[in-house]
Amino acid sequence: MKKTVMNGNRLTLHIAFGVDENFFRGAGVCIASILEHNPDLDLVFHVFTFGCSEQSRVRLASMSQARGVPMHVHLLDEGAFARYRHNPRGNYSNAIFTRILMPEVLNGITDRVLYVDSDILCRGSLAELAGLDLGECVAAAVADVHTIAQRRIGAMALEGDFYFNSGLLLIDVANWNRARITERAIELIGSDEFVLDYPDQDALNKVAEHRVMKLHPKWNVMFSLLSSLRTCRQKLSISDDAVMLHFGGPLKPWHSWSHSCAQQMFLRYQERSGWGDVPLDAPRTYKQMHQCATYHRNHGKYTSAIIWYGAYLRTKLSFMVRGAMASALLAAGVFSGGLADIASWAGRVLGMA
Numbered sequence: 168m169k170k171t172v173m174n175g176n177r178l179t180l181h182i183a184f185g186v187d188e189n190f191f192r193g194a195g196v197c198i199a200s201i202l203e204h205n206p207d208l209d210l211v212f213h214v215f216t217f218g219c220s221e222q223s224r225v226r227l228a229s230m231s232q233a234r235g236v237p238m239h240v241h242l243l244d245e246g247a248f249a250r251y252r253h254n255p256r257g258n259y260s261n262a263i264f265t266r267i268l269m270p271e272v273l274n275g276i277t278d279r280v281l282y283v284d285s286d287i288l289c290r291g292s293l294a295e296l297a298g299l300d301l302g303e304c305v306a307a308a309v310a311d312v313h314t315i316a317q318r319r320i321g322a323m324a325l326e327g328d329f330y331f332n333s334g335l336l337l338i339d340v341a342n343w344n345r346a347r348i349t350e351r352a353i354e355l356i357g358s359d360e361f362v363l364d365y366p367d368q369d370a371l372n373k374v375a376e377h378r379v380m381k382l383h384p385k386w387n388v389m390f391s392l393l394s395s396l397r398t399c400r401q402k403l404s405i406s407d408d409a410v411m412l413h414f415g416g417p418l419k420p421w422h423s424w425s426h427s428c429a430q431q432m433f434l435r436y437q438e439r440s441g442w443g444d445v446p447l448d449a450p451r452t453y454k455q456m457h458q459c460a461t462y463h464r465n466h467g468k469y470t471s472a473i474i475w476y477g478a479y480l481r482t483k484l485s486f487m488v489r490g491a492m493a494s495a496l497l498a499a500g501v502f503s504g505g506l507a508d509i510a511s512w513a514g515r516v517l518g519m520a
């Protein structure tokens with residue numbers, strides 16, 4: 168019989184995030200949204216990272232103090248995953264691997280932990296998850312978007328028809344550790360048995376198959392802000408029972424050109440986080456500049472759209488010229504170094520670095 172975590176009449180829930188410096192603000196804002204809707208839970212937050220700035224730590228510490236809620240930073244050793252940094256399929260930072268390591272660190276600290284992606288916002292009570300009986304399962308999660316699930320079930324040779332999204336995981340720490348999910352996932356990621364499109368998620372789906380409980384979709388409602396931008400969608404349709412909103416894909420609510428609805432929600436919670444004074448991110452890459460031009464065009468701001476489109480063209484051209492020069496120099500045998508070094512040298516010569 169599993170004991171329910173109680174403190175007097177109040178339920179306790181430990182909630183964990185895994186971030187790099189770029190996602191730390193997202194975690195802080197998600198924490199603010201959870202606090203807003205869960206005044207009757209005793210919450211303990213954990214932020215796992217392979218490295219972050221002192222400034223981010225200070226912001227979290229000041230938020231923890233202001234709200235009177237424990238928020239711990241756990242610095243992890245990247246050693247086990249260092250060699251996956253150059254994963255060619257990688258839109259992902261190594262921060263995605265923190266969730267695999269959490270249950271070992273939390274052993275003895277808590278029986279269960281709710282892992283939450285930093286691109287999620289909360290709009291309801293988590294009490295049901297705090298009290299849910301997980302039985303012999305190592306975790307509980309929501310099924311991924313149908314098209315992704317179908318594709319990955321085949322690719323990973325899963326026996327069943329359940330492929331979960333790893334953006335929200337309710338983890339039973341003891342069951343997870345007893346089933347050696349952490350070691351087995353690391354082993355799978357390191358082997359070349361499968362081509363992993365979503366490295367941590369694919370690996371977890373494989374090694375924890377049949378041991379993960381399926382949760383109602385309201386716990387991880389997925390939105391792609393990039394497709395909303397491309398299809399010029401004006402409103403996000405959010406069902407009334409949705410509790411956790413997950414903004415997957417490359418466009419996030421903290422980007423200045425993201426969907427107004429998601430952005431306003433994000434800013435409202437950011438006000439109440441330790442990040443209240445931080446402006447939204449401006450576009451940095453040429454792909455982001457192109458999205459930003461589309462955003463302005465969709466909003467009828469044609470002058471700004473043209474300016475961003477120009478910035479996109481210049482940045483993309485410079486990127487391509489650098490790549491072409493580097494390849495030419497490499498082919499001519501002028502350099503023996505890596506392509507990236509030559510590209511940066513070419514960029515400096517052209518004054519584009």
Ligand SMILES: [Mn+2]
Pocket residue numbers: 284285286334413414415416
């Ligand atoms: Mn996510």
